[in-house]
Amino acid sequence: MPPPAPQIIRVIDLETTGEGPPIHGVCEIGWQDVALQKDGRWEIEGEGGARLVNPGRPIPPLTQAIHHILDEQVADAPFWHDVARGVLDPYPRRIALAAHRADYEQKFCTTPLTRGAPWICTWKCALRLWPDTPSFSNQMLRYWRKPEGMVHELGLPAHRAFPDAYVTAFHLRDMLNEVGPEQLLAWSAVPGLLPRVIRPGPDRGKSxxxxxxxxxxxxxxxxxxxxxxxxxxxxxxxxxxxxxxxxxxxxxxx
Structure with a gap:
């Protein structure tokens, strides 16, 4: 019998028409898996992927200016409910989903679509593990930390679903190898613990x-x-x- 496939945490990134449903919809979903190896370490698994999605409404110029997805590119794409479950629930290997600022993805990736999967938020976890980072965006972490093994070109262009999921997966891999999934899930279940004051004023930037x-x-x-x-x-x-x-x-x- 072949050995069982390793457990995975699937990193998700969405490009959308705006802030949240039902007014706005998904126009692209990307994913990249991180898998637990026999030696107990977590590593990038497989090639990942992305799918365009028909959001069911025109894409506003404001969001097109960020991800550059055109209405004509998604006109013949499948709708969200036809795409989401297959990407979000790769049963039985997936033990959790992950995203950078996962609260955003969770607006669209609802419990019925994910089969109730727990989420890891790499933004919240980065605040805890790497508090000296100048800021905690996906791209700042990428260039500040320079994760080992990342292929630069696969993480481009930024603000597209697969490249962003690919970059986030390297942050997740390093977090998992530092403290493990249980701790990341615990940190993700509460609001972010900010290492510095972010509000404008005389205290901004102070611990x-x-x-x-x-x-x-x-x-x-x-x-x-x-x-x-x-x-x-x-x-x-x-x-x-x-x-x-x-x-x-x-x-x-x-």
Whole structure:
């Protein structure tokens, strides 16, 4: 009998007509798998792929200017409900899905389409693992970290579904080999823990430990859930519990 195929985490990237359904739709989906090897390490698996999707509405010029997908290119493409399940649910090997800022993909990749798969958000995990990165976009991480083995040309053009999924897969591979899937899933299940203040003003760019109690109090009421979550975590630290910023080796496990 041949050995069983390795477990995979499938990285997904979507190009869409806008921010979210039902007003907007998907016009391209890309994917790249990361697989658990016999030696216990995670590696890029297979060639990945992409499919154009008919979004069921015209693509606004604002979003065409980002991904450059034309209406005539998707006019004869299948609709989302005809494409999504086969890409999102490669049963039985897939144990999770992943995306950079996965909250966006999850708007379109609903639970029925994914069969309830858990998600890893590489953006949230990068905040924890690589807090010294100047910023945490997919492309900044790519050029700041220079992941081993990445073929530069396969990650281009940016803002197309397969190249972006390909780049994200290398970030995911390195994260998995550093802390494992359980920790990444745990971090992904809560808002992002920001290593620096991102709001405009005199505290912008400071670590959270540096800001005053008055500034922290303002951040606790911020409309951004990641800012609020980080402020709450810093408040807990000041009161004797919780961790913010770069976790210690032991702190990565909790």
């Amino acid at each position: 959270w430990q540096e800001i005053s109690d008055d500034s922290l109090s303002i951040m606790l009421g911020d409309r951004d859930m990641d800012v609020r979550f980080t402020a709450e975590t810093e408040l807990a630290r000041r009161r004797g519990g919780g961790v913010v910023g770069r976790p210690s080796p032991q702190g990565k496990l909790v």
